[in-house]
Amino acid sequence: MRDGAFRPPTFAKGRPQAPQLGHNSPMLGEPSMKHWAGSRTIASLSDRATRSASFIAPDASGDASLAALELHGPDEMLRSLAGSACRLPSELERAVPKRKAEYLAGRVVAAIALSQCGAMDVHVGRNVDGSPRWPAGFVGALTHGGGLAAAAAAPASRYAGIGIDAEYLLEPRVREEVAESIAAPGELAAAQLALSDAMQRALPTILFSAKESLFKCLYPQVGEFFGFHDARFVEAREDGVGAGFFRLELVRSLHPTFPRGWGVVGRFAVANGAVQTAVGVRQWDAR
């Protein structure tokens, strides 16, 4: 959307839908055991340290696949993930166990999400700038935060880009400390107007996470770093318990496709002391 008005996305009707993944909400994707068994990449994982979790989708179209695992102790995770076909890149071979476990868990959930899009046993690599390298024909994003590792993947024919992020809720003292570095003066105050008290307290974390999701979504298309003050969190609205929409707009032009004022609607969820956000740029929004 290029106009300034906040509108919840309109969801396409009558289009082929991906299988419903979540049991608690159609917006939340949880990998089913069918998917676990269906891919050689993930077939031999022991499930003690690899419990699946839900993650919010960028919209209700069902065109994006989401997969998430709860993160446990790094050593336990590494033992369990050793059974997967995912391997560390050479630059991470000497990393601390926590980093290795997060990286591998991210690659496992990426393989699950891709398998749900029909790309079986495909591995997500790592570019020199640290961004994930998705197989040709697919876009996606990874996060490991808020106690889980999660991935979103979708056919590039449907989305120009996807971004997801998860964070533990910032503590009150930290919320005040980071506010200036992640938001312009008045940005948080304007964005909280339509929110309940509980969501107002979560808003700094939602804003932080939403901007990281936007970065992961746009970076592969823009090709350069952009900061928290390059986008503005315009508005947030709840549409369920602990969940809702937000709108972000660019404060400066990043690319001819993403000029100043360009905006996107994403989704947030707050549960278990953590925030999840997801942003998706549909192909028709990126023209």
Ligand SMILES: CC(C)(COP(=O)(O)OP(=O)(O)OC[C@H]1O[C@@H](n2cnc3c(N)ncnc32)[C@H](O)[C@@H]1OP(=O)(O)O)[C@@H](O)C(=O)NCCC(=O)NCCS
């Ligand atoms: C890159 C960044 C967004 C990662 O977010 P994070 O909360 O630190 O970490 P997360 O666990 O959520 O995500 C990590 C994953 O992000 C992905 N990632 C890293 N760099 C990326 C990039 N340039 N583009 C897209 N994805 C990237 C990777 O897959 C990484 O996991 P991996 O190293 O195991 O493969 C963050 O460190 C950063 O640099 N933020 C500043 C830029 C920004 O957010 N600007 C706001 C614009 S409005």
